[in-house]
Amino acid sequence: xxxxxxxxxxxxxxxxxxxxxxxxxxxxxAQHSLLLRPESAIAVATFLRxxxxxxxxxxxxxxxVDWLDKEIAEKVKVTRQVSRPVEGGEPGQVQMxxxxxxETRKHVQSGYLEVVYHLFSMAKKHGPVVLxxxxxxxxxxxxxxxxxxxxxxxxxxxxxxxxxxxxxxxxHPDLRRLLMWDEFKDHPMRRDYVDPxxxxxxxxxxxxxLKRAQEHNEKQGLGT
Amino acid sequence: xxAGIKTEKLEGWNRPPVIETDGESELLELAMGPHxxxxxxxxxxxLALDGERVVKLKPVFGYLHRNHEKLGEGQSxxxxxxxxxxxxxxxxxxxxxxxALAVEKLVGQxxxxxxxxxxxxxxxxxxxxxHASAIGFLLQEMGASGTPLMYAFREREKILDLFxxxxxxxxxxNYMRFGGCRVDATDTWLxxxxxxxxxxxxxxxxxxxxxQTNEILMARTQGTGILRPELAVNAGVTxxxxxxxGVDYDIRKVDHxxxxxxxxxxxxxxxxxxxxxxxxxxxxxxxxxxxxLEQALKEIPGGPVMDPKAKxxxxxxxxxxxxGRIEAPKGELGFYLISDGxxxxxxxxVRPPSLINLTVLEDMALGANVADxxxxxxxxxxxxxxxxx
Numbered sequence: 274x275x276x277x278x279x280x281x282x283x284x285x286x287x288x289x290x291x292x293x294x295x296x297x298x299x300x301x302x303a304q305h306s307l308l309l310r311p312e313s314a315i316a317v318a319t320f321l322r323x324x325x326x327x328x329x330x331x332x333x334x335x336x337x338v339d340w341l342d343k344e345i346a347e348k349v350k351v352t353r354q355v356s357r358p359v360e361g362g363e364p365g366q367v368q369m370x371x372x373x374x375x376e377t378r379k380h381v382q383s384g385y386l387e388v389v390y391h392l393f394s395m396a397k398k399h400g401p402v403v404l405x406x407x408x409x410x411x412x413x414x415x416x417x418x419x420x421x422x423x424x425x426x427x428x429x430x431x432x433x434x435x436x437x438x439x440x441x442x443x444x445h446p447d448l449r450r451l452l453m454w455d456e457f458k459d460h461p462m463r464r465d466y467v468d469p470x471x472x473x474x475x476x477x478x479x480x481x482x483l484k485r486a487q488e489h490n491e492k493q494g495l496g497t
Numbered sequence: 498x499x500a501g502i503k504t505e506k507l508e509g510w511n512r513p514p515v516i517e518t519d520g521e522s523e524l525l526e527l528a529m530g531p532h533x534x535x536x537x538x539x540x541x542x543x544l545a546l547d548g549e550r551v552v553k554l555k556p557v558f559g560y561l562h563r564n565h566e567k568l569g570e571g572q573s574x575x576x577x578x579x580x581x582x583x584x585x586x587x588x589x590x591x592x593x594x595x596x597a598l599a600v601e602k603l604v605g606q607x608x609x610x611x612x613x614x615x616x617x618x619x620x621x622x623x624x625x626x627x628h629a630s631a632i633g634f635l636l637q638e639m640g641a642s643g644t645p646l647m648y649a650f651r652e653r654e655k656i657l658d659l660f661x662x663x664x665x666x667x668x669x670x671n672y673m674r675f676g677g678c679r680v681d682a683t684d685t686w687l688x689x690x691x692x693x694x695x696x697x698x699x700x701x702x703x704x705x706x707x708x709q710t711n712e713i714l715m716a717r718t719q720g721t722g723i724l725r726p727e728l729a730v731n732a733g734v735t736x737x738x739x740x741x742x743g744v745d746y747d748i749r750k751v752d753h754x755x756x757x758x759x760x761x762x763x764x765x766x767x768x769x770x771x772x773x774x775x776x777x778x779x780x781x782x783x784x785x786x787x788x789x790l791e792q793a794l795k796e797i798p799g800g801p802v803m804d805p806k807a808k809x810x811x812x813x814x815x816x817x818x819x820x821g822r823i824e825a826p827k828g829e830l831g832f833y834l835i836s837d838g839x840x841x842x843x844x845x846x847v848r849p850p851s852l853i854n855l856t857v858l859e860d861m862a863l864g865a866n867v868a869d870x871x872x873x874x875x876x877x878x879x880x881x882x883x884x885x886x
Binding site: 391 | 558562566605730732733744816820822833836844848852853855885886
């Protein structure tokens, strides 16, 4: 079995401009993964399946992961010009002094949806090779190429991710919801999913349910 | 490809041609399920029929969906263990093992010898009772009402009694832990298991004598529901179904997880990939499992069943991820976990063999009669608790 670095080199030799990145995995399992670019993903997948040495003919597992927007706080040293009164000078006389201050800057790293693929080889009996792909954001640019034309085993699993996470797989022959019903609007596996307020509370609610029942009844105009 | 398989290139969307109608007859749409006795639970197949022949089959899932994976994200690692029992509720112990294996990979946890042996013994007992019931259900769907299924259940009951004696529950065992097993097996239990295992070959002989050359079984199953090995591999089919199509791939032999490299056993392979081969493979796998059980029960050493260094309270794996898989009776059961350093997994994914094996249901059923669809579906061997999660 080749290491991730060797697989990356083999892919880049076969698919020019594949633009892969190794995502290290610090856990003892040491299953490092390769981050694909959506543009070249199909070419890479076809190569991995058909290459004689790798022969990754078995796509075992397809997983969706939701990564929320992350606020990252950084401490930065900033030097700026500050006006100070001149010591011993006339009142009102100022001079510019350089001062170094430590500031905390916050910036938001935008979230994305990630799809993780676990590949094995039935011919060579090795694996897993882990691939990942990421969408641009979590709202409107959620398209990724479908691997179903390369490996049929992705058919239901990609439908499940479309259903529960809202990743749209371009090129999937039958992209419908798999587990939720067609009229369902949201994607329940997203981290920021909120349960719909459609639960009917019994009239004798008590303890921690009481507050939720009161809020629900007020919203529905049922009185408290 | 494995031994004996043509390395024919797969051109993407790889399915047999849909049979065209002659234009005169009308197609009949039929919803089989969700409350059909042959669907092993609540599962629906939307069929389009030309007379008796199936020209389209679309499975509809989700009737038993309770978002098992979301539940796993909301609670600690250990708290998910009893939930895994409810995936494939015929084989709770293999589910336990797959989850424990994935978490052990995530944190680099070792398992003591005796616990490894107990895991093998319980997994193989699970395989025996699963395959026996699967054959029983298949015969039930063929019209042999009750009798073969009850023969299988008679033996299953003995195995479930053993589970109950060891774990406290027949089906919701919740037995394995990260780094071992919950309780030790007593010598009395081991002797009782030896007795049950010693009596099982007689049951297999009897079962086989009734079924193997049964005229109705052969007429109904031979040449029906054929699955080509190339398609099976490409569609990610695993377990007895894959091996019935002639692909030599058994995760016990490939990964050698646990201590499977110590046991001598063979991997039976089918020749035609039809329903009869799937029935036959299950029969042969029961025999191989009994061989493993005999060896394991002979060699089981003493010692602890739980790694004393295993962390139980305040269990927080370092950030990282792991995919662990085992050869469950129905195919490759895998768990994929992503940890962000908190007590709950950031992502908890189950790779359900039952769901993925159904990918090829339409391919196998196209052109068959409606009555054969029931058999084809039965030969896949699914449990809806795992399909819908």
